[in-house]
Amino acid sequence: MKKKLLALLLLVSLLGAVLTGCGDGSTEKAPEDGQEPNGSTSVSTPANEVTVGIAQGLDESLDPHKAVAAGTKEVMFNVFEGLMKPTSTGDLIPAVAEKYEVSDDRMTYTFTLREGVKFHNGDTVAAEDVVYSIERCADTSEGAPLVEAFSVIQKVEATDDRTVAITISEPSNEFISYMTTAILPADYDQQDTAPVGTGPFKFVSRAAQDNIVLEKFGEYWGTPAYLDKVTYKIIENADSLMMSLQSGAIDICSHLTSTQVAQLGDDFNVEEGTMNLVQAMYLNNAEKPFDDVRVRQALSYAIDKQGVIDLAFDGYGSPIGSSMYPAFGKYFVEELSNYYTHDVEKAKSLLAEAGYPDGFEMTITVPSNYQPHIDTAQVLVEQLKEVGVTAKIELVEWGTWLSDVYAGRQFQSTVVGVDASNMTARALLERFTSTAGNNFINYKNADYDALFAQAQSSYDDAEQTALYKQMEENLTANAANVYIQDLADLVAVRKGLEGINFYPIYVLDLSTVRYVQ
Amino acid sequence: MKYAAKRIAMLLVTMVIVSFLAFAAFSMISGNAAEIMLGTQATPERLAALEKELGLDRPLLVRYGAWLAGFFTGDLGISISYKQPVGELIAPKVLVTLCLSVLSFLLIAVLAIPLGVWSARRSGGRLDGVRTAFNQLCMAVPPFFTGILLTWLFSTTLKWFTHGRFPELGTDFLGALKYMLFAAVSLAIPRIAMTVRMLRSTVLEEMQKDYVRTAISRGNDRAGVLYRHVLKNALVPVVTFLAQTMAEIVAGGIVVEQVFAIPGLGRLLVASISNRDYPVVQAIVVILAFWVVLAGTVADLINQRIDPRLRLGGGS
Numbered sequence: 152m153k154k155k156l157l158a159l160l161l162l163v164s165l166l167g168a169v170l171t172g173c174g175d176g177s178t179e180k181a182p183e184d185g186q187e188p189n190g191s192t193s194v195s196t197p198a199n200e201v202t203v204g205i206a207q208g209l210d211e212s213l214d215p216h217k218a219v220a221a222g223t224k225e226v227m228f229n230v231f232e233g234l235m236k237p238t239s240t241g242d243l244i245p246a247v248a249e250k251y252e253v254s255d256d257r258m259t260y261t262f263t264l265r266e267g268v269k270f271h272n273g274d275t276v277a278a279e280d281v282v283y284s285i286e287r288c289a290d291t292s293e294g295a296p297l298v299e300a301f302s303v304i305q306k307v308e309a310t311d312d313r314t315v316a317i318t319i320s321e322p323s324n325e326f327i328s329y330m331t332t333a334i335l336p337a338d339y340d341q342q343d344t345a346p347v348g349t350g351p352f353k354f355v356s357r358a359a360q361d362n363i364v365l366e367k368f369g370e371y372w373g374t375p376a377y378l379d380k381v382t383y384k385i386i387e388n389a390d391s392l393m394m395s396l397q398s399g400a401i402d403i404c405s406h407l408t409s410t411q412v413a414q415l416g417d418d419f420n421v422e423e424g425t426m427n428l429v430q431a432m433y434l435n436n437a438e439k440p441f442d443d444v445r446v447r448q449a450l451s452y453a454i455d456k457q458g459v460i461d462l463a464f465d466g467y468g469s470p471i472g473s474s475m476y477p478a479f480g481k482y483f484v485e486e487l488s489n490y491y492t493h494d495v496e497k498a499k500s501l502l503a504e505a506g507y508p509d510g511f512e513m514t515i516t517v518p519s520n521y522q523p524h525i526d527t528a529q530v531l532v533e534q535l536k537e538v539g540v541t542a543k544i545e546l547v548e549w550g551t552w553l554s555d556v557y558a559g560r561q562f563q564s565t566v567v568g569v570d571a572s573n574m575t576a577r578a579l580l581e582r583f584t585s586t587a588g589n590n591f592i593n594y595k596n597a598d599y600d601a602l603f604a605q606a607q608s609s610y611d612d613a614e615q616t617a618l619y620k621q622m623e624e625n626l627t628a629n630a631a632n633v634y635i636q637d638l639a640d641l642v643a644v645r646k647g648l649e650g651i652n653f654y655p656i657y658v659l660d661l662s663t664v665r666y667v668q
Numbered sequence: 669m670k671y672a673a674k675r676i677a678m679l680l681v682t683m684v685i686v687s688f689l690a691f692a693a694f695s696m697i698s699g700n701a702a703e704i705m706l707g708t709q710a711t712p713e714r715l716a717a718l719e720k721e722l723g724l725d726r727p728l729l730v731r732y733g734a735w736l737a738g739f740f741t742g743d744l745g746i747s748i749s750y751k752q753p754v755g756e757l758i759a760p761k762v763l764v765t766l767c768l769s770v771l772s773f774l775l776i777a778v779l780a781i782p783l784g785v786w787s788a789r790r791s792g793g794r795l796d797g798v799r800t801a802f803n804q805l806c807m808a809v810p811p812f813f814t815g816i817l818l819t820w821l822f823s824t825t826l827k828w829f830t831h832g833r834f835p836e837l838g839t840d841f842l843g844a845l846k847y848m849l850f851a852a853v854s855l856a857i858p859r860i861a862m863t864v865r866m867l868r869s870t871v872l873e874e875m876q877k878d879y880v881r882t883a884i885s886r887g888n889d890r891a892g893v894l895y896r897h898v899l900k901n902a903l904v905p906v907v908t909f910l911a912q913t914m915a916e917i918v919a920g921g922i923v924v925e926q927v928f929a930i931p932g933l934g935r936l937l938v939a940s941i942s943n944r945d946y947p948v949v950q951a952i953v954v955i956l957a958f959w960v961v962l963a964g965t966v967a968d969l970i971n972q973r974i975d976p977r978l979r980l981g982g983g984s
Contacts, residue, residue, distance in 0.1 A: 204832070208939045210749040211705055219707050293721070295713035343751035359750050359757055360939050361931035384832060387935070388926040390816060395832025395929055398823045520942075550699030550942055558703060558710060569708065588711040 199666065200380035201648065203659070204401035206387050208360055214342035215333035216288050216297045221570060221657045225405075226363060226383055228658035229376075230271075231333035231348035234262050234281065234315075237574055239652040239660070241480050243327060246373075247276055247334045247349055257322035257610060260330075264313040269370045270336045271353035278309035283337035285317060300329045322610050325575045351376040351662040360385055365661075377650070377665030389522070402645040405659055408523065409465035412641050423467065424640040424653030428568030429474050429579065430524070432515065432531060432633040437593035438563055440511055447630035448491070449501035453538040454531055455493035456635050463526035467639035473623035474569070474579050476637040478655035482576040484620050487627045488634075498538040510539025516556055516565040519546040523638055528566040531633075557591050568638060570657055576619040577606075583622075583631060592632060599625045679961045684736070686957040687950055691732045694946050700724050701748045701944040722748055735950060745947035749940065754951045758936065762955060763837055764844075765932035768925070769917045771845065772852035772859075776913060780860045781906070784867025785899065789891075791872055806861035811920050814854035815927035822850055832929045851928040855920050859913050866909055870902040904971050904978070911967030915960040 207222030215231045218224060234248035245251065249265040268276040289301035296302050303326065306318040319326055336347055346354045351373070352365040363383040367376045384401060386392040393411055395401045396419070412421050432450070434441040441447055460468040469477050472487030502510060513535075517528045525546065532542045542564075547555070556562040571578035581587055584603050585595040599622060606618035627634070642659075644651055650663040702718040703710060719725045726734075738745055744754035787799060823831040829850060835843035874880065875898060883893045922934030933952055940948040972979045 202833075208943075210939050210943055210945070212749075212751050219705060293717040295711060295717060299711065357750075358760070358931060359747075359752070360761075360935040384929075386832060386929045387939075388929070391832070391927055391929045394816075394819050394823060398819075398827075398829075398831035398833070400830050400832030400929075548699075548942065550704045550944060551697070553707060553710070554699035554703050557708060558715075589708065 198380070199378055200382065201378055201402040201645075201661075201664065202382045202384050202400060203661070204392055204395060204404035205383050205385055206389070206392060206406065208385060208387060209357070209363060209383075210359065212343040213346045213354070213357065215335070215346065215348065216284075217343070225658050226365075227346065227348075228350075229352040229365060229381070229661050230346060230350045230354050231335075232350050233331040233333055235327060235330040237331060237654060237656060237658075239654050241478065241574060241655045243331070243574070247281070248330075251327075251330075258319055260317045260319070260326065261310070262315045262317070262330075264315070265372060266313070268349055268372045270349055271347045271368055272336065272339070273370075274336055276334060276336075276349060278312055278315050280337045281315045281334055282307050282309050284332065284334045285315075287335075288332055298329060298332055300326070301332075323607070324610060324612060324615055325577055328573050328575045331573065352381060360387075374662070376662040378661060381661050396643060402648060403642065403651075403659075403664070405640060405642045407641045407643055409467050409639075409641065412643065413465075415643055417646075419643040419645055422642045422644055422651050422653075424642065425469060425476060425478055426568065426638040426640045427476055427478050427655055427657055428570050428638055429471060429476055430527065430566070430568040430635045430638055431471075431474075432528075432564050432566050432635065433569075433592050434564050434632055435560065435562055435592055436595065436631065437560070440505065440507060440513075441563070443505045444629055445501045445505040446507065447633070449498040449505065449538065450535070450540070450633050451491040451630045452494045452498035452501065453540065454534045454633055454635070456488075458493070458534065459527055459530045460636055462530050464523070464636075464639065467641060468636040469639070470636050471634050473627045473634060474583065474632070475576065475623050478637075478653075479571075479574075479576065479579075480655070481616055482619050482623075484623050487623060490627045491630070495537050502538060502540075507539075510541065512541045512543070514545050514563045515542050516545045516547055516552065516562045518549045518552040518567060520549050521567070524566045524568065527635060531566065557589075560591050560593060564633075566635075574656055576616075580619060580622050580626075583626060594626075594629075594631045596625060596629060596631075675965050679958065679965075682961050683954050683957050687736070687739075687954050688732060690950060690953040691735070691946065692728070694944065694949065695728050697944075699944060701946070704943050705749070731946075735947065739950075739954070744951045747940075747948050748945045749943045749948070750945075754947050757948065758933065758951055758955075760837065761931060761933045761936050764848075764930060765918065765921060765925070765934070767837070767845070768848050768852060768855075768921055768930065768932060769914070771848055772855040772917050772921070773910075773914055775852055775856040776859050776863060776917075777910065779856075780863035781867065781903075783860070784864040784906070785871060785894070787864055788868045788871035788875075789894070791868065803861045803865055807858050807865070809858065811854045811858065812923045812927050814857055815851060815924050818850045818854055819928065834928075834930055847928070848930065851921075851924045851930055854927075855917055855924050859917070863906060863909060863913070867902060867906050870905055871898055874898045874902050900974055904975050907967050907970050907974070911963040914963035915956075918956060918959060 205222060205226070207220065209220070209223050209226060211218055211220055211223055213223065213227060215227055218227065232246040234246065235243045236246035238244055245265070247265060247268050248262040251260055251262045253260055262281070264276060264278060264281065270276060285304065285307045288298040289296050289304040291302070303319040303321060303323060304317060305320050308316045310316050333348055335342060339347055351368055351371045353368040355364040355366050357363045362385060365381045367379050384395065386395055389411070392404065393414060396404055397416065406426065415421065434447055436442060456470040460466060460470065470488045472490045473484065475483050477483050502508065515528045515531065517524050528544050532544060535542045556565050581603065582589045583594040584590065584600050602618055602622045602625065606615050606622070609615040609618060640653070642651055647667055648664060649667055650665050652660055652663055654660065700719070702715055702722055702724055706714055706718060723731065735745060746752065747754050747757050750757055790796060819831050822828040829847050834847050837844045880893055880898060883897060884890065921932060922937060925932040925934040936948065937952045
C-alpha cells in the first residue's frame with residue numbers, strides 16, 4: 152500500500168513539476184520581457200525594426216573593454232563610442248569628443264568633449280567619465296592593461312568639465328586610433344550584463360545563445376538611427392540560419408557563403424564587402440621544413456590563390472600577398488598579391504634546392520568551426536599534391552586551436568584568418584616582430600624588427616606608411632606565410648531595406664540602415 | 669520506504685559522480701576559459717590576470733570542492749562567459765527543453781502503444797510487409813533530417829510557422845507549443861517506430877504462450893485476452909524502453925533544437941563546452957543526470973504497478 156502511495160506521489164509530483172514548470176514560464180518571464188510580444192505571428196510587421204541573424208554566440212562579457220570576440224564587437228559597435236570613432240572610409244572622426252589638440256612635443260592630447268552627449272542611462276557625459284574609461288583600460292594593477300597600447304599613457308587629467316588631457320610617454324602617430332575605446336559612465340558596474348554607452352542604439356536585453364535586443368537611443372547626439380529596434384537572432388547552425396532567412400524571420404545576415412547566397416531567392420539583395428581578414432596558410436617558421444625560406448617560397452608558388460577563390464568561394468574574394476588587406480587603403484600594396492604567380496615547375500625546383508626533391512608530408516591544422524577555412528584547406532591539399540607535397544588536414548576545436556596552435560605554437564601549418572583589432576597597420580604587422588607575444592608563426596627577421604622599430608619612432612605619416620609597406624614586402628619576399636585572400640563578406644539584405652555600409656574593421660553599422668520609403 | 673531512500677541515495681551518488689567526471693574531463697581537454705575568451709588577443713600577462721580573476725589558477729580539486737559546496741547550498745555559481753548567475757541563465761532554457769521533451773514524449777506514448785497493439789493484431793495481414801518497411805524507414809531517418817524536411821514543408825512552403833521566430837514561452841505559450849510541435853514530431857518519429865516494433869514483437873511473443881492458449885480455450889475472445897492479459901506482460905519491457913527514450917529525447921533535442929532554432933539547453937550546453945564555461949556545463953550535466961535517473965525510477969515504479977512480481981518485498 153505504501154508503495155502504491157509512493158508511486159502515485161512521485162507520478163503526481165512529476166506531472167506537477169512538468170505542468171507548473173511550463174506554466175511558471177508564462178508568469179515568470181512576462182515582467183522581465185516587458186515589451187509587447189513584437190508581432191510574433193504576423194510576418195509583415197509595419198514596425199520599424201529588423202532582425203539580424205548572426206552565427207556567433209556572443210557568449211562573453213558585454214563590457215566593451217573586456218569583450219574580445221569579433222562577433223561581440225560587431226554588435227556592440229552600435230552601442231558604444233569612444234572619443235573618436237571610425238568611419239566606413241577608414242578615417243577617424245570625433246565622437247564623444249568634439250575636437251582635440253596635440254601639443255608641440257606630440258606627447259599631450261587635449262580633448263574637448265562634445266556638449267550634451269548623453270549616456271543611455273540619461274546622464275550627461277562628463278570629463279570624469281572619460282578619465283575613468285581611459286584609466287580603466289590603462290590600469291596595470293592586474294598585470295597588463297586592458298588595451299595594450301595604453302601602456303604608453305602616463306597621465307589622464309580632467310582640466311575642466313569638458314576637457315581631458317592625456318599625456319603619453321613617447322610620441323606616436325597611432326595613439327589617436329586607440330581613442331576609439333568606448334567611453335563608459337564612471338561608477339557603473341553592470342557593464343558585463345547590462346552595458347551602457349553613448350551610441351545610436353541602447354542595449355535592452357540578451358538571452359544567452361538566443362538573442363540580443365537593441366533599441367534606438369532617442370537622445371543620441373549625432374544623426375539618429377532610422378530603425379526603432381534591432382533584434383540580433385543567434386543561429387549558429389548554417390542550415391537553420393538559411394531556413395530562418397527564407398521563412399522571413401531574419402532581415403539582414405552578414406558573412407554568408409556564396410553557396411548560401413545562391414539559395415536566398417528573390418526576397419533579398421546581396422551586398423558584397425570584404426571580411427577584413429588576412430586568410431593564409433600560416434606556417435610555423437621554427438618548424439622543419441618551414442624554417443627554410445625556399446620551402447616557404449615553393450609553397451607560395453605551388454598554390455593558386457585565384458583557384459582557391461574560384462573553387463571554394465565561387466569567385467568571391469580578393470587575393471592578397473602579405474599581412475594587409477585592401478580595405479586598409481593606404482597601407483595595402485596591391486602588387487604583392489602577384490609576387491608569387493602559380494608556377495608548379497618553380498615550386499618543384501625550389502623544393503629540390505632545399506633538399507626535398509620528392510616533396511614531404513605536412514599537416515594543416517584547421518579550426519573546425521570555420522567552414523571557409525576548411526574549404527580553403529581542402530583546395531590547398533589538392534594544389535600541393537601537384538608539387539609532391541602530401542598535406543593532411545587536422546580539424547581541431549576552436550578552443551584547442553587557441554591553446555595548442557596560437558598560444559602553444561605546436562603546429563606545422565594552419566589555415567585561419569587574422570584580423571586587425573583597430574585601424575592601424577601596427578595591429579596587423581606588429582605580431583611578426585621576433586619578440587611579439589602573439590607571433591605564433593615564430594617569424595624571426597632582423598630587418599623586419601628594425602623596420603618596425605623605425606616605423607614606431609617615425610612621426611611623419613608618409614614616412615611611417617612607407618616603412619609599413621616595406622615590412623609587408625619583407626613578409627612577402629621571405630614567404631612568412633602562404634597568403635591567400637581577404638574573404639568576401641556577403642550580406643543578405645531583405646528587399647526594401649537599404650543603407651548598409653562596409654567598414655575596414657569587423658563591424659555592422661545599423662544606424663544607417665532604413666526602410667525605403 | 670526503504671526503497672525510496674535507496675533510490676534517492678542512488679540519485680545523489682549518481683549526480684555527484686557524474687558531476688565529478690564532467691569536471692575532470694573538462695580539465696583534461698586543452699584550452700581553458702581564459703584562453704578562449706581572449707582568443708587571438710591573448711598575451712601571457714593578460715591570460716594570467718584573467719585566469720586569476722576567474723579563479724582558474726586554483727587546483728582542480730579545490731575548484732570542484734568549491735563548486736560542490738555551492739551546489740548543495742543552492743548556489744550554481746556565475747557563468748564565466750555571460751557573467752550572469754547560472755540559475756538565472758539556464759532557467760528559461762530548462763523550461764523550453766522540458767516542454768519540448770515532454771511534448772515529444774507524450775507523442776511517443778500516446779501514438780506508439782495503440783499503434784504497436786494494432787500492428788501486432790494485424791500481423792500476417794496483407795499489408796504487413798509494407799507496414800514493417802515503413803516502420804523501418806521511420807526508424808532509420810535521423811531527427812535532424814526530418815526536422816529540415818518538416819521546416820521546408822511547414823515553414824518555407826506552407827508558412828504554418830515562422831522558422832527562427834520562436835515565441836517567448838512566457839508571453840505566448842500556445843504559440844511556442846505550436847512551434848515546438850514540429851520539432852517534437854521529428855524527434856518522436858524514430859522513437860515511435862522503435863516502440864511500435866518492440867511492442868509488436870513482445871505482444872506476438874506473449875500470444876504464443878500457454879496461458880494465452882488456455883485463456884482462449886476457456887472461451888475468452890482474442891481481443892479480451894490481448895487487453896486483459898497479454899498487454900500487461902508485454903508492456904514491461906516497453907515501459908523500460910520508454911524510460912530510456914525519455915533520456916534520449918533530451919540528447920536528441922540538442923540537435924533538433926538547433927535545426928529549429930529553439931532556444932533550449934542544447935545550444936547553451938554546446939557553446940558552454942566550447943567556451944569551457946564549467947559552471948554552466950556542470951549545472952546542465954547535473955540536470956540531465958537527474959532527468960535520466962528520474963526517468964528510470966518512474967519506469968521501475970510503473971512496472972511494479974503493472975507486474976506485481978517486480979515489487980520488492982511485496983510478498984511480506
